Amino acid sequence: MAIITEEEEETKTLIPPKKKVQNLKPESSNPKPQTQNPFPFWFYSTLIVSLATLIFISLSLFSSHNDPRSWFLSLPPDLRQHYSDGRTIKVQVNPDESPIEVFVAESGSIYTENVVIVHGLGLSSFGFKEVIQSLGSKGFHGVAIDLPGNGFSDKSMVVIGGGDREIGFVGRVKEVYGLIQEKGVFWAFDQMVETGDLPYEEIIKIQNSKRRSLKAIELGSEETARVLGQVIDTLGLAPVHLVLHDSALGLASNWVSENYPSVRSITLIDSSVSPALPLWVLNLPGVREVLLGFSFGFQKLVSLRCSKEMTLSEIEAHRILLKGRNGREAVVASLNKLNHSFDIGLWGNSDGISGIPMQVIWSREGSKEWSDEGQCVVKALPKAKFVTHSGSRWPQESKSGELADYISEFVSQLPRSTRRVTEEPIPENVQKVLEEAKTGGESGDHDHGHAHAGYTDAYGLGEEWTS
Structure with a gap:
């Protein structure tokens, strides 16, 4: 037991x-459910919402910068004032393209010697506003042009017809759906009955012919020649005293060669085949966003390569104009079209151009390499007058008075220009009225003749002048 x-x-x-x-x-x-912390959930939720908001705001700002009105209203006061003081002119760069607008700034009387300033790539007429104002005060007519793709001129054009380009599956569905909406469902059904397949190639061809897209303006020497010719003809400036700065020499050389009778003199300001601003860096992904997106990076680049005397506000204005409205794309595209094998000696001593008075204004404060390049220009143009200025390769703002003095002194030493006036053809209906008026005057009807005497003045047929 x-x-x-x-x-x-x-x-x-x-x-x-x-x-x-x-x-x-x-x-x-x-204890496990009691120790769960809600902080990670709210942290990641807040982070996702913040990133989405940031992306939305960035896209909104980007779209507003592409809108011309919003971009213009966001400009600093000095840039808006410069635009208000100028004017725009319609030009036809290529026959098969739509006209574009070119901005022009002027100062001084139009009945004096016309001094036309052409800037290099990456610059604009804004940098020469004080130069043309100083020329105007000295009795000259100063004109500064914004080449297409720069400043306030058009930097892109609308292209109709996107050509044959690859699109994704969603894009194909949209193309088909859009055409079916336009043609109707029965059109597609009839095509399928006849051919046994959806007429995809015809759909893409029709849609491509109607597609509208923006294309950056590519400016080479031929395009620049057309722009300069139309602006000078529209404003009635010929003959002109041409001032070429930086890479404008390579851009405007064709127009000078083809229109040398319309050129009274040429002044070169630190002219070179390649622009002072290294525009090729604006084609590097990541680098271009930093340089054009932040003032600090662009200021350092300009101070290192172009000018050490420019104020921060002046550099900022150039950055804004270069960045806005697809300016970077246009400038980079134009850089690729520059003739880097341009021979200034061969051009300057060619027939016609060799007889044009020339002046070279060069920086004496630049590097030794830049001084040596200036000496090469002097040897290539032995007939040219050579003077130096106290600024850098971009002296137009810090040394505007000095440049204006050199230009005005050089132009004043030349004989006064003879303005050529071209009479426009008289319309047939006006010619008929003039003949009737003349017949009536001969028959003694003086009142009838005086009643139509104003037609000649209205069309400017009786007014010609020379200076």
Whole structure:
């Protein structure tokens, strides 16, 4: 009996630990839901919402910069004032393209010697506003042109017809759906019945012919020649005293060669085949966003390569004009079209151009390499007058008075220009009225003749002048 009672006691003593072990499991699992922290959930939720908001704001700002009105209203006051003081002229760069607008800034009387300033790539007429104002105060007519792709001139054009380009599956569905909306469902059904397949090629051809896209303006020497010719003809400036700065020499050389009778003199200001501003860096992804997106980077680049005398506000104005309205794309595209093998000596000593009075204004504060390049220009143009200025390769703002003095002194030493007036053809209906008036005057009807005497003045047929 003693043995039996001992076994029962052993079993009794063994049962409680098992129950305790079973009771410990829920106790160890219960604290887990109590220790869960809601902070990670709210943190990641807030982070996602913030990133989405940031992306939305960035896209909104980007679209507003592409909108011409929003871009113009965001300009600094000095840039808006410069635009208000100028004018725009319609020009036709290529026969198969739509006309574009070219911005022109003027100062001084139009009945004096016309000094036309052409800037290099990456610059604009804004940098020469003080130069033309100083020329105007000295009795000259100063004109500064914004070449297409620069400044306030058009930097892109609308192209109708996107050509044959690859599109994704979603794009194909949109193309098909858009054409079915235009032609109707039965048109597509009839085509499928006749051919047994959806007329995808015809759909793409029709849609491509109607697609509108923006294309950056590419400006080479031929395009620049057309622009200069039309602007000068529209304003009636010929003959002109041409001032070419930086890479404008390579851009305007074709127009000078083809129209040398319309050029009274040429002044070169630190002219080179390649622009002072290294525009090729604006084609590097990441680098271009930093340089044009932040004032600090662009200021350092200009101070290092172009000018150390320019104020921060002046550099900022150039950055804004270069960045806005697809300016970077246009300038980089034009850089690729520059004739880097241009020979200034061969050009300057060619027939016609060799007889044009020339002046070279060069920086004496630049590097030794730049001074040596100036000496090479002097040797290539032995007939040219050579003077130096105290600025850098972009002296037009910090040394505007000095440049205006050199230009005005050089132009004043030349004989006064003879303005050529071209008479416009008389419309047939006006010619008929003039003949009737002349016949009536000969028959003694003087009142009838005087009644039509104003037609000649209205069309400017009786007014010609020379200076």
